[in-house]
Amino acid sequence: MTMFPTPARVFLTKGVGIHRQALTAFEFALRAADIEQQNLVYVSSILPPGCELIGREIGIERLKPGDITFCVMARAETNEPGRHVHASIGLARPTDPAMYGYISEHHGFGMNAASSGEYAEDLAATMLASTLGLDFDPEAAWNERKQIYEHSHVIIDSMSTTASAECDADGKWTCAVAAAVFLFS
Numbered sequence: 001m002t003m004f005p006t007p008a009r010v011f012l013t014k015g016v017g018i019h020r021q022a023l024t025a026f027e028f029a030l031r032a033a034d035i036e037q038q039n040l041v042y043v044s045s046i047l048p049p050g051c052e053l054i055g056r057e058i059g060i061e062r063l064k065p066g067d068i069t070f071c072v073m074a075r076a077e078t079n080e081p082g083r084h085v086h087a088s089i090g091l092a093r094p095t096d097p098a099m100y101g102y103i104s105e106h107h108g109f110g111m112n113a114a115s116s117g118e119y120a121e122d123l124a125a126t127m128l129a130s131t132l133g134l135d136f137d138p139e140a141a142w143n144e145r146k147q148i149y150e151h152s153h154v155i156i157d158s159m160s161t162t163a164s165a166e167c168d169a170d171g172k173w174t175c176a177v178a179a180a181v182f183l184f185s
Contacts, residue, residue, distance in 0.1 A: 007182035011059030014163035025173035038069035047101035074105035077175040086164040087176040090120030092128040117160035
């Protein structure tokens with residue numbers, strides 16, 4: 001007997017929260033991502049075979065307060081005035097729906113949203129490409145590898161979502177979260 005079924009759907013979400021307390025800033029970031037009412041369980045980086053990617057609004061409508069909800073989450077927070085935080089989720093899906101894909105999380109300080117998202121997308125696509133046996137130079141620029149992935153016809157697509165913010169001058173806690181949220185129905 002399987003304790004948990006394989007997720008059937010996934011959606012991406014993100015949010016930023018700011019408050020004088022770190023925990024409250026995290027709560028506000030979850031609210032901005034519309035997943036604050038869930039009992040979140042963090043899982044690793046595999047997108048199950050056949051897992052349908054759905055829109056954020058559709059996914060959020062399916063959530064019920066108090067549900068145990070599995071997700072891959074990236075989280076970064078700071079109270080250092082002027083410091084930039086970022087949290088990104090990258091996702092890469094194979095063309096073959098019977099094959100699994102990858103989800104990556106990337107978080108930290110100093111990167112802008114576009115760079116962080118590109119990095120997370122690159123991580124997920126590179127993990128999938130290496131699993132599929134694609135021949136590529138891992139040291140090549142992301143744009144070069146992305147073209148190889150797109151023309152290989154074994155990777156259907158890759159994408160990312162990013163939350164980023166700069167800590168205010170007063171040093172209030174600033175928290176950025178991004179998540180891939182799994183649904184079982």
